[in-house]
Amino acid sequence: MNLLLVEPSELRTDGTCAISDRRAQHLRAVLGVEVGSTIRAGVLGGAAGTADVIVIEGDTITLRLNLGAMPAPLDVELLLAVPRPKVITRTIEIAASFAVKRIDLTNAWRVDKSYLKSPRLDPAALALAARFGAEQGATTHIPDITVHERLMALLDERFPGPGGLRLIAHPTAPPIEQVVTKLEPTVLAIGPEGGWIERELDTFIERGFQPVSLGAPILRVEAAVASSLGQLLLLRRLRA
Template identity: 40%
Template sequence: MNLILLEPDEIQADGTAVISGKRARHVREVLQAAEGEEIRVGVVNGSTGIATILEDAKQLRLQCNWSGGISPVPRVDLLLAMPRPKVMNRLWPVLASLGVGRILVSNAWKTERSYFDTHVLEPEHIREGLVEGLQQARDTRLPQVSLHKQFKKLVEDQLDGFGPYAARLVAHPGDGVFPREKLAALPAAGRVLLAVGPEGGWTPYELELLGAHGFEAVSWGARTLRTDTACVVLLGLVQSVLG
């Protein structure tokens, strides 16, 4: 945690907040900050600032001072075919730390339908994982997450509502290259949608459907990566170009 993130309703009118549990433990044991000392804080989807520790009793009472604004929405969104719940669970903090505007979790032919019946997709669980990643990356901007059990409907009818996107990319091992120059030439506010498939890959039908809706196949290289590794590598590449 490089930032202690507070929920909006934790902050009182006088700018104080009381935290306990995991965050308080982190302040005490990792940051080793005590009464009178300052720590970095932020509000979910809000400002960042500095808090003074007023009281370190059973709970930790903070006096917050908001000086930093909220970071802009990251210029990349992720369309992710739902991986095994265990993998999805590990990805929440990682995706939030890398910075994505929106995560569209989708069904796909090679995704098991049962993957959607998991606590890993419950809103509180998602939020907890994302907040962990934001605290790591010192960000307050929470990615928006939506679940889509009908891939075709998502691509044909719903995607345009999330855009507009200046580029749509689909990760597909093999021939594609990474369109560095193209991304670098996008207008400054141009947003990118990156689609990453399930463990067994997209089916030819799915690739065709994505292609018909403007998705360009991209690849990191000759090596076939696991879904979660591919997400991290490709988001890292996209972000390194978009800045």
């Protein structure tokens, strides 16, 4: 946990809050806090700053928050073919740690239909994974996450025609740095480990998505998410 996140409802009018759940346990067992300690903290969906430990009583830790500005999310939306159930949680955590604005999880031709029945796609499970990712990435932003059973319905709803910077990861495409030449809101589509089929790729291109490659290696989904978001973050710094 690199940032303690508190719910807006937990914050009292005097700027203090009391926690006694897994967060308090982490502060004591892992960070070894004591009265007078200062940690990084923020309000979910709001400002970030620090928190001073003012009282430790039993399992409860009371903190006083000193908040500053709200961290800006990464202006990237992720469109992701549903990965294998055992990596869904880790993939969401990775994406959320980069503070992406939104995640759309979708069915695709090479997605095993049983994946869509995984309990790891339950809204509560996805929300918890996103929160863990935000704590790791030290951001107060939690992305909106939606699961779609049909890729075409998703594309028709959100991308009826060309517009904005839309990218689709594809191993034989031009390098991402040749396509991303300026700062602008970005949508990035990453397929299943078997890749998008040709018909899906053509449909994305018709909707204004530009194929890009992330480099020579062929990556698993969770590695592709980390690599692509890391490259986009670097390119945004270089183009700023």
